[in-house]
Amino acid sequence: MTTNYGIVLVTAGSQTEAEAIAFALVEAKLAACVSLSPIRSIYTWSDEVCSDEEWQLTIKTDLTQFEALEAKIRQLHSYEVPEIIALPIVAGSLPYLQWIGQTVNSHSLN
Amino acid sequence: MTTNYGIVLVTAGSQTEAEAIAFALVEAKLAACVSLSPIRSIYTWSDEVCSDEEWQLTIKTDLTQFEALEAKIRQLHSYEVPEIIALPIVAGSLPYLQWIGQTVNSHSLN
């Protein structure tokens, strides 16, 4: 089972930044839907273990648009190396997948 | 690496609806476990950008049961086109995967 669709995970440093990126991606039709939720992130940076409040963006999109999506996120994001990782949708409700396709692919016609 | 198992993502319009769907799927043994968390969703609908409070369901299941799972969700869900998307589990702790298999596959014997 496989589809062209996927979810892309991005973290942002604040709710304001997360919402700004989410609205920009949806308005640019690079994402059909973006869900936001608060998280705490624990990670290594310059060999130090850090713990920060962040916001998780879960972006539902067509992965054939991944390069354009990544470029837009890196243009908007305040981090030097933002998390931008894609997981594959291997099955889905047909009307929902068609909705993602119609929404996001109309981007490539702009 | 690959398995028959996966997680299925669904969003619902309220905590009440999310819990009702989650309990129904677990009781019907179509899901071994469903986790729930509040999210904000930003999306396009009829060419308008919308922003709503929703609840995310993360359903741990056997993807060979996806059609039965989808049918049950669409029967219960208030949305016309609910998000129902499956991501593949490619590796996992054997006892946990066996637990998913024993729990969900006993559904197909009912």
Add this chain to the structure above:
Amino acid sequence: MTTNYGIVLVTAGSQTEAEAIAFALVEAKLAACVSLSPIRSIYTWSDEVCSDEEWQLTIKTDLTQFEALEAKIRQLHSYEVPEIIALPIVAGSLPYLQWIGQTVNSHSLN
């Protein structure tokens, strides 16, 4: 599209346990980043439907280290059968993927 990288999902029974496991995985360089968020889990156990508050760990790592990661989690976790499931990252921002690789693979040199 495919990479060696992935996200590993684990649930824990409390914030304290979730943070302890997250810090241990990052300090051991078995994970580049772990995000934490509160969830409610509905599941079957000994044929009873249960509903508990839990914490979701979303671990960003190199899946070639999955066995070492699983062993460490099972050593630390209070559950007999903890959720430890891996989803594949099929595409990602190159600097971010390189950061995961540099962080986690330095584990295998220890």
